[in-house]
Amino acid sequence: MEQNISIIGGKKAKSAVEKTMHIVFLVCGLAAVICVICMTLYMIVSGGPAIAKIGVTKFLFGQIWKPQIGEYGIAPMILSSILATFCAILIALPVGVLVAVFLAKLSPGRLSAGLRMIFDLLAGIPSVVYGLLGMILITPLLFRLQEQMGLPMGGSLLAAIIILIIMILPTIISVSETAIRAVPKQYEDASLALGTTKLQSIFRVTVPAAKSGIVAGMVLGVGRAIGEAMAVIMVAGNAAIMPEFLRPVRFLTTSIPFEWDYSSGLHREALYGIGLVLFVFIMIINVVLNRILKQGAGDRE
């Protein structure tokens, strides 16, 4: 948009205001870029030294996290985070896509609108409230299982996974539904005209055509799951040990607030280091997401 159309222009004051506003808006626009650059720099500057001091391999692959005796290995947390995210996606993705299909294609319009409203609500519930519900409703459910296996009763990886599934469902549902709705109706009509049933057209034609959107929803869900801290800290039990489904675990995210208050010196710096590792994960997810979205846009053109 290069309209500098001002045939009557020439008043200096006016053009000065124009120029100032242009610069003001430019600065506002660049604010996001500046924030991202600053964050990247700060995460590296604050997290880097600790990782360097501890040693990259020792930090990333060390299996023992005991700041009291100077052991800073975050492998258990990385594995827990990845495992929990993977399991959560494994269940939330099919459920989310099926519910999205239901909303977009099967349920009567009124019902869809009502359901959508309720799922939106689910997305808006604060994560601490999920954590509280998990503490009261989900962890006790697993107590009996833990008792039977002779394990200590308390927070567990499984409880965290269940909470994560519930938390990422609304994201996956709404993104997938948008993607499914965006598929041109002709695709489905053509398929139906060839004599397929409604379900066949949905699952063989519409859903594959909405693939890139659904994948984008999945990646968004992965980002949410790996970055969630407060809900899982309340149900995961927070022991920095290798992940097992019914034992307490600690994630990359939860170790930061969990030890924040009583950490200092190298311990605090190691927490920044965990932040940096998490940041790298998130950045990779962001770039992947960006690629997928761009590809999706390309496909449609």
Place this chain on the structure above:
Amino acid sequence: METISDKLSNNRKITYRKRRPFEKIVYGVIWLLAIAVLALVLYFIATILIRGIPAISWTFLTTASNPIKQTTGIFPSIANTLYIIFFTLLLSVPIGVGGAIYLNEYAANKRLVRIIEFATETLAGIPSILYGVFGYVAFCILFDLKVSLIAGVLTLTIMVLPIMIRTSQEALRAVPKSYREGALGIGATKWYMVRTILLPSSLKGILTGIILSIGRMVGESAALLLVAGNSANYMPQANVFAQMAGSGSTLSVELYTYATSRGRNDIAFGIAAVLIVIVIALNLLTRTVARKLNKK
């Protein structure tokens, strides 16, 4: 061998449908899942309200906790939440709307637009705990603001920026091109056009962004726990700036503290009920605004 005429002669009506038991099962599964998710949401909300409402009383909402009288009150965290929302909006709305205006109206360089949009997407994807770490290092230590509400405001400003930019951009896009051409055509300068035509016509979209931002801030806990602390047992000070310079917890952070270190689930549920009511109210508000927007 069966020929076509054989097939046609077996008394099948033209409306005959092959039975597909598998499809029936799939339909059943889909319906079941949808109902299950719905039931889950309702169960959650009902649990929060049933367990939370008994804790709510006038004293609970309007006073600070008093260990001598043994009453619990969450007014300080309500006040802190409102302060944080107010000041964050004060910063994020102009920056967000300005950024959207730049992207939509001014930017001629496509590459720059792409970079800004990528940065916005990135910000939206960063989890709040990392905002907490960044905010702590940048605002609490480097800017020497200590653990304070004002550090929380600055952190949240960055956090809600993507929401503001995205919704404002959508609102601006919805303004017909003819409005712009009309204004410019009768000799308005660009800024005048933005101020008198674009902003008023995209006001409702911007309002949606504000409501969404408020929702994000109300629910925020991880970042605020690190940069604004979790102490909120005192009534807010009369001097707003003194209050902002000190640490304090918002409703969500207070919920976390009550549920974990203080071990008072009853109060935590009371706060959860308050939060849920706020979230539902904000949701309805967004919907109303959106509906009015569509009507126009």
